[in-house]
Amino acid sequence: MSVLGPILALVILIVIGAALNGNFLSAGNINNVLSRSAFIGIIAVGMTFVITAGGLDLSVGSMAAFIAGMMILVMNAALPTLGVGIPIILLGMLVALIAGIAAGMLNGFLITTLGIEAFIVTLGTMGIYRSLVTWLANGGTLSLDFDLRTFYRPVYFDGILGVSWPIIVFAVVVILGEILMSRARFGRHCAATGSNEHVAHYSSVNVGRTRMLTYIMLGLLVGVATIMYVPRLGSASASTGVLWELEAIAAVIIGGTVLKGGFGRVWGTVIGVLILSLIDNILNLTDLVSPYLNGAIQGVIIVLAVILQREAKAKG
Amino acid sequence: MSYLKTILAGTAAIAIGTAAMAQDTKVIGVSIPAATHGWAGGMNFHAQEAIERLEEVYPDLDFVLATASDAVKQVNDIEDMVATRNISALVVLPFESDPITPPVQSVANSGVWVTVVDRGLSIPGIEDLYVAGDNPGFGTVSGEFMRSQMPDGGKIVVLRGIPTTIDNERVAGFEAAIEGSGIEIVGMEHGNWNRDDSFNVMQDFLSKYDQIDAVWASDDDMAVGVLAAIEAADRQDVKFVLGGAGMKEMVKRVMDGDAMIPADVTYPPSMIATAIELTAVGMTSTAPVSGTFTIGSVLVTPDNAAQFYYPDSPF
Numbered sequence: 052m053s054v055l056g057p058i059l060a061l062v063i064l065i066v067i068g069a070a071l072n073g074n075f076l077s078a079g080n081i082n083n084v085l086s087r088s089a090f091i092g093i094i095a096v097g098m099t100f101v102i103t104a105g106g107l108d109l110s111v112g113s114m115a116a117f118i119a120g121m122m123i124l125v126m127n128a129a130l131p132t133l134g135v136g137i138p139i140i141l142l143g144m145l146v147a148l149i150a151g152i153a154a155g156m157l158n159g160f161l162i163t164t165l166g167i168e169a170f171i172v173t174l175g176t177m178g179i180y181r182s183l184v185t186w187l188a189n190g191g192t193l194s195l196d197f198d199l200r201t202f203y204r205p206v207y208f209d210g211i212l213g214v215s216w217p218i219i220v221f222a223v224v225v226i227l228g229e230i231l232m233s234r235a236r237f238g239r240h241c242a243a244t245g246s247n248e249h250v251a252h253y254s255s256v257n258v259g260r261t262r263m264l265t266y267i268m269l270g271l272l273v274g275v276a277t278i279m280y281v282p283r284l285g286s287a288s289a290s291t292g293v294l295w296e297l298e299a300i301a302a303v304i305i306g307g308t309v310l311k312g313g314f315g316r317v318w319g320t321v322i323g324v325l326i327l328s329l330i331d332n333i334l335n336l337t338d339l340v341s342p343y344l345n346g347a348i349q350g351v352i353i354v355l356a357v358i359l360q361r362e363a364k365a366k367g
Numbered sequence: 368m369s370y371l372k373t374i375l376a377g378t379a380a381i382a383i384g385t386a387a388m389a390q391d392t393k394v395i396g397v398s399i400p401a402a403t404h405g406w407a408g409g410m411n412f413h414a415q416e417a418i419e420r421l422e423e424v425y426p427d428l429d430f431v432l433a434t435a436s437d438a439v440k441q442v443n444d445i446e447d448m449v450a451t452r453n454i455s456a457l458v459v460l461p462f463e464s465d466p467i468t469p470p471v472q473s474v475a476n477s478g479v480w481v482t483v484v485d486r487g488l489s490i491p492g493i494e495d496l497y498v499a500g501d502n503p504g505f506g507t508v509s510g511e512f513m514r515s516q517m518p519d520g521g522k523i524v525v526l527r528g529i530p531t532t533i534d535n536e537r538v539a540g541f542e543a544a545i546e547g548s549g550i551e552i553v554g555m556e557h558g559n560w561n562r563d564d565s566f567n568v569m570q571d572f573l574s575k576y577d578q579i580d581a582v583w584a585s586d587d588d589m590a591v592g593v594l595a596a597i598e599a600a601d602r603q604d605v606k607f608v609l610g611g612a613g614m615k616e617m618v619k620r621v622m623d624g625d626a627m628i629p630a631d632v633t634y635p636p637s638m639i640a641t642a643i644e645l646t647a648v649g650m651t652s653t654a655p656v657s658g659t660f661t662i663g664s665v666l667v668t669p670d671n672a673a674q675f676y677y678p679d680s681p682f
Contacts, residue, residue, distance in 0.1 A: 072574075074574045077574065079574055080571075080574040083570045083574065087567055087570075185401075189408070189681045190402030190407070190408035190412055190681055191402070191680075191681025192408070192681070194616070208599050283566065284562050284592060288404070288405065289401075289402055289403050289404070289408065290403060290404050290405075290560075290562070290563075290588075291563070293561075331567065331571075332567075332571055335556055335568055335572070335575070336574065336575050338554075342527075342530075342555070342556050342557050343530055345557075
């Protein structure tokens with residue numbers, strides 16, 4: 052399959068970045084770019100499975116904002132009883148994971164059991180979670196208690212041997228995702244479900260259960276991403292996670308997963324995520340184009356990456 | 368919850384019938400952008416609070432509040448208010464000036480009192496009352512503060528808001544104020560009044576420039592992102608960050624004498640309350656309230672911070 056397109060686009064971006072600014076390849080900058088890619092990246096891995104199984108989820112950005120809000124509220128509320136320490140952080144993480152799984156189950160239930168179009172269901176839940184977080188924050192910003200934030204901060208900024216935690220978690224998620232997609236039965240079931248539901252059904256694949264699991268897994272990963280996100284700024288508001296869903300979907304498609312379902316590539320998604328983050332980073336590091344045009348450059352590169360992919364497919 | 372109450376009250380009022388109400392009760396429509404970022408959240412809070420208070424003060428006034436997430440929705444809201452609620456006055460904070468001007472003009476032509484807040488309309492003279500924020504002044508006050516803090520000049524980076532007239536006016540005011548002071552803007556990017564975006568932009572500025580003396584974040588939400596990026600990079604060269612708008616957390620830091628946040632520049636979201644209040648006065652008394660009411664941007668320093676600190680507001 053078309054492996055060259057996205058890799059080529061990524062290499063070109065890296066060469067351009069390195070040529071334009073000496074700090075581009077510095078350890079600090081690489082760490083920054085990878086850490087901030089981790090949120091979208093972790094979510095995009097889950098999205099790869101959903102799309103491969105023929106589904107779609109537009110609610111992930113709002114879901115992340117809502118989960119972040121819940122986490123902050125619960126942790127602030129538990130502060131007087133638990134105090135600042137590891138238990139309260141674990142409680143927050145547990146809340147995020149449970150909320151993520153529950154949100155994923157809700158989407159999955161509406162889509163598979165009630166048989167409503169994924170696009171409509173997740174468009175609906177997108178609006179619901181976005182409004183809920185605005186309501187929880189009373190239109191403002193939910194902020195983690197300052198001492199708690201200071202304690203929790205290392206989860207985003209520290210790490211092992213200079214590699215920060217979000218990068219490590221992202222890498223683990225990617226490795227597990229790749230194994231699940233290409234080596235495990237679940238990955239084959241996803242691809243079978245996405246390519247032809249009926250054939251998959253007659254080949255004794257439990258289509259409904261497979262789809263359901265992809266949404267639950269995506270919800271769980273949104274929870275994981277939120278656990279990494281909250282310690283960065285310690286706040287959540289109506290503007291948290293806006294358009295993450297589209298960035299995640301774009302990353303998945305740039306990476307070579309088929310939007311109609313039936314074929315997915317987790318490592319391709321990682322390249323897609325990196326391409327998207329690098330464009331922003333390079334535009335910030337240089338003064339080549341007016342900042343008004345950032346969105347246009349991004350759009351052109353997304354389309355180019357997909358064209359490259361198609362050309363490669365046509366040839367071989 | 369109070370929001371729900373407003374909706375319920377609104378539904379009930381429609382059920383009773385607008386004709387009966389029109390005789391003794393006057394309805395004031397309030398149309399504002401939804402709480403999509405910190406400042407707008409504060410503005411929504413103050414609008415709801417003002418309406419709650421005024422409904423008690425003036426029993427013969429009724430209020431309809433609609434929040435819109437884009438200009439098209441806002442036009443629909445205004446049309447609905449005129450068609451179904453028979454409003455006597457409209458208080459509007461336009462999402463964008465151009466698309467909102469024609470519908471507001473036709474509302475004004477039908478004899479409804481129009482109060483415009485913050486963003487002016489594209490055609491002058493439509494509104495009866497204009498409660499204006501001072502965007503060029505916001506930039507000027509910020510620029511003058513930078514100038515006073517850096518008498519020998521220096522290198523600064525600027526974070527801009529969402530590309531709009533507001534942002535352009537602020538930046539133009541700022542650039543005019545620092546002209547000839549030796550302060551050099553080495554980098555300028557859009558942080559979109561968003562914490563996450565500004566965090567990313569500031570991280571990249573810190574990678575790009577070895578020496579940054581100060582940051583004009585131009586907004587308190589963006590200042591939060593900027594501060595987190597500086598803290599994470601552990602850079603000692605950045606002396607201070609100047610935000611703007613008057614977010615309570617930032618005003619608190621100014622009040623506490625934080626060296627990184629020596630000042631703030633106000634652009635109060637409570638200006639919507641001023642507008643609603645003045646409109647209510649105009650509807651219920653003979654006191655003249657037409658004209659322009661400009662709310663200046665004030666420099667908040669540790670000396671006067673206490674009077675700008677509202678711990679109950681979400682912003």
